Amino acid sequence: MSQKILIVGAGFAGVWGALGAARVLDGAGVRNSDVEITLISPKPELQIRPRLYESEPQRMAAPLLPLLDAVGVKFLEGSVQTIDVHEKSVGVVAADGLKRSLAYDRLLLTSGSKLSRPPVPGxxxxxxxxxxxxxxxxxxxxxxxxxxxxxxxxxxxxxxxxxxxxxxxxxxxxxxxxxxxxxxxxxxxxxxxxxxxxxxxxxxxxxxxxxxxxxxxxxxxxxxxxxxxxxxxxxxxxxxxxxxxxxxxxxxxGMRASSLTAQVSSRLDALGRIEVTSDLRVAEAPSVFVAGDVACARSDDDGHYALMSCQHAIVMGQFGGHNVAADLIGVPTLAYRQPFYATCLDLGDWGAVYSEGWDRQIKLTHAEGKARKQLINTQWIYPPAPNRTEALAAGNPLPSGS
CATH class of the missing domain: 3.50.50.60 (FAD/NAD(P)-binding domain)
Known part of the structure; x- marks a missing residue:
């Protein structure tokens, strides 16, 4: 019987997590029949959430099935309602409304965040x-x-x-x-x-x-x-x-992490994110890894923590996907590190302001900043083409040549 890796959520961390996990198995020569990766999400698409302030938001989604097929990752259309870390299972409500339970050997939780809506009247x-x-x-x-x-x-x-x-x-x-x-x-x-x-x-x-x-x-x-x-x-x-x-x-x-975090760990930060180990593992549930907006993860050696952003979610997803597969097949896991940090803030017809570093040193403004923002929004944050070689390479958490 094949071993099973489940990935919960098809946001930036989940998509790049699937690519990272598939890359590890491919590099180790593990067959799909021996280890099965399944991505679970309500829709087979990546919503390009950072662009939803723009007009025509209905266009801001990238289809996932061709990409997942290219790397041998299965897709289950449904919503995860429960996670039992003791039984190593998740409860899913499928698109047809039927409830089912899925067992896992390793789980990567990337269920993201939602807008915080306090009890303000109206x-x-x-x-x-x-x-x-x-x-x-x-x-x-x-x-x-x-x-x-x-x-x-x-x-x-x-x-x-x-x-x-x-x-x-x-x-x-x-x-x-x-x-x-x-x-x-x-x-x-x-x-x-x-x-x-x-x-x-x-x-x-x-x-x-x-x-x-x-x-x-x-x-x-x-x-x-x-x-x-x-x-x-x-x-x-x-x-x-x-x-x-x-x-x-x-x-x-403001944002709040997915409520599924509370079913996995009691160690949550003020935003509801799980405090993870250096390799993005849940200390209380060693078979569970966490990435993206649900992870409270230290990003460098200077005390900075990843933010709820696609910039951090993509790289965390690569590390989380690598580690969830590596841990299953007995390959060493990697410590998540993302020392480079940049901010690009769109300011409408004025342009944009692009800065680098946690102290946000200004590098580009006005039209030059806008050009960088458009490059980020229309190219850099989109998934790779559904080409197996290109897609597996996109799952690499380490710089080229490492």
């Missing part, structure tokens, strides 16, 4: 988001419906709740999107609301002047220092008493 009923393709498409439909309404300040106003990375990218993209729908002369108003005292609190001081410059150039406003306490069909209210009338409210208030 948030669930009235706020939009760009958390997944369905959410972003619903926002697109909403804008199209607004375009059929009479011109008014409320129709032309969007309140973006959240002043972090996602909130900034959404807000700076909106003036262009809204004028394309409402007309070039429409009096567009975009307001970013944040409980912090400054825009992009996690970005550090270096990119912030460029963000401010872009806001000024695009006419984006910022209301800071007070959290949103209610959302309704006509706007939002903040704790300080500020009221913003807006027919569109977009929630961009």
């Amino acid at each position: 948030l669930m009923e009235h706020a939009f988001s760009v958390d997944c393709i369905d959410d972003a498409t619903a926002l697109d439909r909403h804008f199209a419906q607004l375009a059929n309404l009479p011109d008014s300040p409320e129709r032309n106003t969007v309140a973006v709740v959240g002043c972090g990375f996602t909130g900034i990218e959404v807000a700076t993209e909106l003036p262009k999107r809204m004028r394309a729908l409402f007309g070039p002369d429409a009096a567009i108003r975009v307001v970013v609301i944040g409980s912090q005292d400054e825009i992009g609190p996690d970005l550090g001081p270096n990119p912030r002047p460029y963000v401010s410059e872009a806001f000024d150039s695009l006419g984006v406003e910022a209301v800071l220092g007070s959290r949103v306490v209610s959302v309704d069909a006509d706007g939002v209210c903040t704790e300080s008493g500020t009221r913003i009338e807006a027919r569109t409210v977009i929630w961009a208030g």
